[in-house]
Amino acid sequence: GAVVSQHPSRVICKSGTSVKIECRSLDFQATTMFWYRQFPKQSLMLMATSNEGSKATYEQGVEKDKFLINHASLTLSTLTVTSAHPEDSSFYICSAKRTSGGASYEQYFGPGTRLTVT
Amino acid sequence: AQSVSQHNHHVILSEAASLELGCNYSYGGTVNLFWYVQYPGQHLQLLLKYFSGDPLVKGIKGFEAEFIKSKFSFNLRKPSVQWSDTAEYFCAVSPRTGRRALTFGSGTRLQVQP
Numbered sequence: 538g539a540v541v542s543q544h545p546s547r548v549i550c551k552s553g554t555s556v557k558i559e560c561r562s563l564d565f566q567a568t569t570m571f572w573y574r575q576f577p578k579q580s581l582m583l584m585a586t587s588n589e590g591s592k593a594t595y596e597q598g599v600e601k602d603k604f605l606i607n608h609a610s611l612t613l614s615t616l617t618v619t620s621a622h623p624e625d626s627s628f629y630i631c632s633a634k635r636t637s638g639g640a641s642y643e644q645y646f647g648p649g650t651r652l653t654v655t
Numbered sequence: 656a657q658s659v660s661q662h663n664h665h666v667i668l669s670e671a672a673s674l675e676l677g678c679n680y681s682y683g684g685t686v687n688l689f690w691y692v693q694y695p696g697q698h699l700q701l702l703l704k705y706f707s708g709d710p711l712v713k714g715i716k717g718f719e720a721e722f723i724k725s726k727f728s729f730n731l732r733k734p735s736v737q738w739s740d741t742a743e744y745f746c747a748v749s750p751r752t753g754r755r756a757l758t759f760g761s762g763t764r765l766q767v768q769p
Contacts, residue, residue: 541698571756580745580759581699630699634755644757646691646699 540564541633543647550621550654558616558650560587560631566611567633571644572604575628587614587631611636621654628652657682661746661760668736669768676731676763678746686748688729689757690720693743702744705729716740738769 540563550556560570568589573581585606586594593606603625605617614633618625628651632644662677680686690702703714710722720731729746746760 573759578762578764580761581757583756583758586756632699632757643701643704648698 539635539643539645541631541645541647543629543631543650545650546648547651548653550652552622552654553620555617555619556621556652558618558629558631558652560614560616560633560647562612562633562645565633565645566636567614568611568636570608570614570631570633572606572614572616573630573632575630575649577628581630584616589614618652621652623654626652626654657686657748657750657758659746659748659758659760661744661763663763664761665764665766667766667768670738671735672767674731674733674736674740674765676744676746676765678729678731678760679727680729680746680748680758681727682748682750685751687751687755688720688722689747689749690714690718690729690731691745691747691759693745693762695742699745702731736765736767738767741765741767 542561544559570587572584574584575581583596584599587606587608589608595601608614628649630649631647659680688705691699692702693699703712705712705722713719718733722729744763747757749755749757
């Protein structure tokens with residue numbers, strides 16, 4: 538149990554276009570999901586906290602108008618990178634916390650999405 | 656704000672050698688502590704966690720970690736590594752309250768040579 542999926546796993550897009558990444562909790566409900574960004578050979582940096590039914594909470598320095606987050610249901614959060622630029626190329630990882638059951642501190646991670654902007 | 660530092664960026668060991676990866680954190684309140692592992696091509700998996708109680712915690716695959724409050728440390732250990740332990744290891748902390756978002760260390764790449 539506690540499986541998190543991401544789609545797509547890889548995406549290549551042209552500069553100026555928008556890309557949507559989905560994060561789904563497959564066998565549990567998640568009120569809270571987190572979006573991270575991982576640069577090559579670096580750690581995960583928290584971008585934002587996605588809350589079902591309310592606005593996301595963005596970390597300092599993360600442009601909320603560029604990285605749009607929608608958490609429309611208890612099993613799905615989406616991250617849309619708008620007007621993508623080459624510097625947005627990165628590995629985006631989501632995680633989800635169970636709404637009920639299990640340890641409240643435990644996050645389950647998705648496999649990540651490799652975004653390349655050309 | 657909390658921060659996590661991992662002292663070893665790249666560690667190369669031979670099989671059966673002992674492992675210790677350092678992790679120190681800074682935070683003004685009480686925290687939960689974690690070690691995550693990322694095997695090549697796979698997603699992050701929880702290796703072990705410390706929430707409260709016995710500061711020596713045991714995780715999967717023979718790993719353990721000791722929380723030393725006075726040193727703000729949570730070092731990961733394994734007495735005898737295997738080739739299959741080759742992976743990236745991340746130490747992480749989260750506050751006990753609030754969003755409980757994770758702050759990760761920079762990671763340590765462990766390479767175990769057969």
